Amino acid sequence: MSDDEADPELLDFLRQHFAKAAAPEPVADIHVLEGAEYVYDNAVDVALDMRSTKAAAAMISEQMQKKEYSTKTWASHELHPKAKDESTVNFIFTMDLLNFSFWSEKGEDERFAIEYKDRKWTGYWSLVAALQRALDEDIPITSSDFWQNEDECTEEVLKHVFRSCTQEEIPMFKERMACLREAGQVLYEKYQCSFTNCIVAANNSAAALVNILATDFPCFNDVVRFENRKSVRLLKRAQICVADIWAAFEGEDFGKFDDIDKITMFADYRVPQILNTLGCLWYSPQLENAVRGKKLIESGHSWEIQMRGCSIWCVELIRREILRNHPDTKINAILIDFFLYDTMKEMEKAGQEPIPHHRTRSIWY
Numbered sequence: 001m002s003d004d005e006a007d008p009e010l011l012d013f014l015r016q017h018f019a020k021a022a023a024p025e026p027v028a029d030i031h032v033l034e035g036a037e038y039v040y041d042n043a044v045d046v047a048l049d050m051r052s053t054k055a056a057a058a059m060i061s062e063q064m065q066k067k068e069y070s071t072k073t074w075a076s077h078e079l080h081p082k083a084k085d086e087s088t089v090n091f092i093f094t095m096d097l098l099n100f101s102f103w104s105e106k107g108e109d110e111r112f113a114i115e116y117k118d119r120k121w122t123g124y125w126s127l128v129a130a131l132q133r134a135l136d137e138d139i140p141i142t143s144s145d146f147w148q149n150e151d152e153c154t155e156e157v158l159k160h161v162f163r164s165c166t167q168e169e170i171p172m173f174k175e176r177m178a179c180l181r182e183a184g185q186v187l188y189e190k191y192q193c194s195f196t197n198c199i200v201a202a203n204n205s206a207a208a209l210v211n212i213l214a215t216d217f218p219c220f221n222d223v224v225r226f227e228n229r230k231s232v233r234l235l236k237r238a239q240i241c242v243a244d245i246w247a248a249f250e251g252e253d254f255g256k257f258d259d260i261d262k263i264t265m266f267a268d269y270r271v272p273q274i275l276n277t278l279g280c281l282w283y284s285p286q287l288e289n290a291v292r293g294k295k296l297i298e299s300g301h302s303w304e305i306q307m308r309g310c311s312i313w314c315v316e317l318i319r320r321e322i323l324r325n326h327p328d329t330k331i332n333a334i335l336i337d338f339f340l341y342d343t344m345k346e347m348e349k350a351g352q353e354p355i356p357h358h359r360t361r362s363i364w365y
């Protein structure tokens with residue numbers, strides 16, 4: 001057994017110990033869907049088109065079957081870690097701490113990009129490439145001890161980790177450094193410096209792990225106030241972190257969750273774009289003009305919340321429609337989301353973006 005592989009007896013002992021010590025209140029839910037439905041019911045600038053949503057469900061179900069889309073697809077991505085051990089858990093935690101706001105207003109050749117394995121990587125993949133490159137350079141970028149060590153993990157070292165091969169540096173560098181410092185501090189204070197202890201404390205509950213992330217790590221607490229009257233939990237990075245672990249471990253070992261289907265779509269800036277392209281999401285003329293004009297939409301603006309909330313609700317309706325036609329399907333909101341994101345990236349690569357994604361700069365997605 002390699003050092004990294006978890007000893008089942010030790011895991012059980014830790015599970016018992018942490019399950020008692022740090023068990024959050026019995027978690028019924030992550031309360032994301034109810035907030036998304038509220039936003040959908042009260043949205044005036046975004047609407048769902050049911051006919052297109054039904055058609056999308058049929059297309060997605062058929063395409064996912066054809067491509068044999070499953071949790072295995074996650075590790076098939078060239079840059080994603082393949083090892084089924086603690087090093088991958090730490091990689092995913094680091095990655096999803098920083099998995100936000102890669103978009104740029106510069107052209108394809110000037111935008112922030114990471115050079116790795118003789119290729120230029122942009123967007124989300126630039127983050128994954130930067131982390132892999134740092135590990136290749138023996139920089140312990142996925143270690144929370146390192147993040148906490150201000151003598152070793154200096155701003156200069158982090159600038160080196162995220163150095164661009166263009167003139168544009170990574171967006172929100174300072175916020176990313178703050179996320180690492182904060183997470184390192186929380187892991188030190190509450191989880192013996194290891195994220196795997198958060199997984200053990202969640203006791204095989206995806207909802208519990210999402211709530212641990214949202215409660216104990218402020219930079220994961222993606223909650224908005226919709227039109228000053230309702231607090232809505234969107235929890236995009238907390239949810240995608242749990243989903244990435246579930247997919248990377250194919251639902252086993254560190255990725256074993258009894259309630260994984262409580263996880264919703266991850267409200268980012270790519271899936272709303274493809275849902276709009278598929279005709280599922282409709283924008284009011286003012287909103288459509290703002291998106292097409294690549295206007296900056298402030299984080300927390302009603303338009304932004306309507307696009308994010310209605311996207312979560314739309315993917316839920318797609319999931320229910322697929323389940324209605326295929327009662328024994330394994331397809332859940334996570335796999336639908338992963339499929340839609342990957343499909344949108346293929347369209348982007350082919351230069352087929354009928355409408356841009358919306359422009360909001362924030363650490364939440």
Ligand SMILES: Nc1nc2c(c(CN[C@H]3C=C[C@H](O)[C@@H]3O)cn2[C@@H]2O[C@H](COP(=O)(O)O)[C@@H](O)[C@H]2O)c(=O)[nH]1
Pocket residue numbers: 073074077099100101102103122123124125265266267268269270271337338339341342365
């Ligand atoms: N909803 C959703 N959002 C996702 C992803 C991913 C990548 N997940 C990988 C894991 C399994 C999948 O198969 C993917 O290969 C990144 N993002 C978000 O998109 C934005 C980056 O966009 P761009 O700058 O164009 O790369 C940014 O907000 C980032 O947080 C996803 O899957 N779903």
